Amino acid sequence: xxxxxxxxxxxxxxxxxxxxxxxxxxxxxxxxxxxxxxxxxxxxxxxxxxxxxxxxxxxxxxxxxxxxxxxxxxxxxxxxxxxxxxxxxxxxxxxxxxxxxxxxxxxxxxxxxxxxxxxxxxxxxxxxxxxxxxxxxxxxxxxxxxxxxxxxxxxxxxxxxxxxxxxxxxxxx
Numbered sequence: 204x205x206x207x208x209x210x211x212x213x214x215x216x217x218x219x220x221x222x223x224x225x226x227x228x229x230x231x232x233x234x235x236x237x238x239x240x241x242x243x244x245x246x247x248x249x250x251x252x253x254x255x256x257x258x259x260x261x262x263x264x265x266x267x268x269x270x271x272x273x274x275x276x277x278x279x280x281x282x283x284x285x286x287x288x289x290x291x292x293x294x295x296x297x298x299x300x301x302x303x304x305x306x307x308x309x310x311x312x313x314x315x316x317x318x319x320x321x322x323x324x325x326x327x328x329x330x331x332x333x334x335x336x337x338x339x340x341x342x343x344x345x346x347x348x349x350x351x352x353x354x355x356x357x358x359x360x361x362x363x364x365x366x367x368x369x370x371x372x373x374x375x376x
Contacts, residue, residue, distance in 0.1 A: 252297035252366055256280035257287040257313065258331070259305040263351070267300060267331065270355045271362065284308030288316060291323050298366055301345075303332040311343065318344050327369045329361060 254276050258264035264280040271278035279296075281287045285307055287299075299317070303310035310330065317323045329347040347365045349357060 251275050251277055253277045253279070253294075254298045254300060254362065255287065255290065255294075255296040256300045257282075257284065257305075257310075258300075258302045259283060260302075263302075267358065270358055274359050276362070284310070284313040284316075287313060291317075291320075291326075295322065296326065298362065298369070299326055299328045300331050300362075301328055303330060303334050311339070314343050314345060327365050329365055331358075 254271055256264050256267045256271075256278060258267065258280060259282050261282065264282065268278040268280050279290075281290050284305055287301075301310045301313060305313075310332065314328060317326065317328065327346040328344075329349065330343070330345050331349050331351060331353065333351045335350070346368070347361050349361050
């Protein structure tokens, strides 16, 4: 197998580095290029939105991350509110998917802190929780809400809706 030709993209480089594979997994394959006789120096791909999943249960975080990645998003996860706030000091995602019930800092507190910080206040937040949508949840300053258990199609649909709305809001400012 040859090394991936998508070298221009950090996303591909990152996936190659963490996977240990020679190819990032994108749809550019050496064999297909060899058949046509072309070997591009780079391939331009649209950068997909980055999503941070804040979920204390590792299996749920992995399932959400896997579904998002399969749909083409770049997804990372942290397992607590405090780790999320540390992460957000150096990285700003396009969307945050947040569990409410977490041991060290619940989702209510995470949202409160996000909205108080000018660097994170405009990041859209989507709740993914077992809690019913009651008054306390409705008062939270979040952009979407999805209950567990959820269907993968509902997760992706809601993510797309939030990102589309947010992109429209950003362009309209």
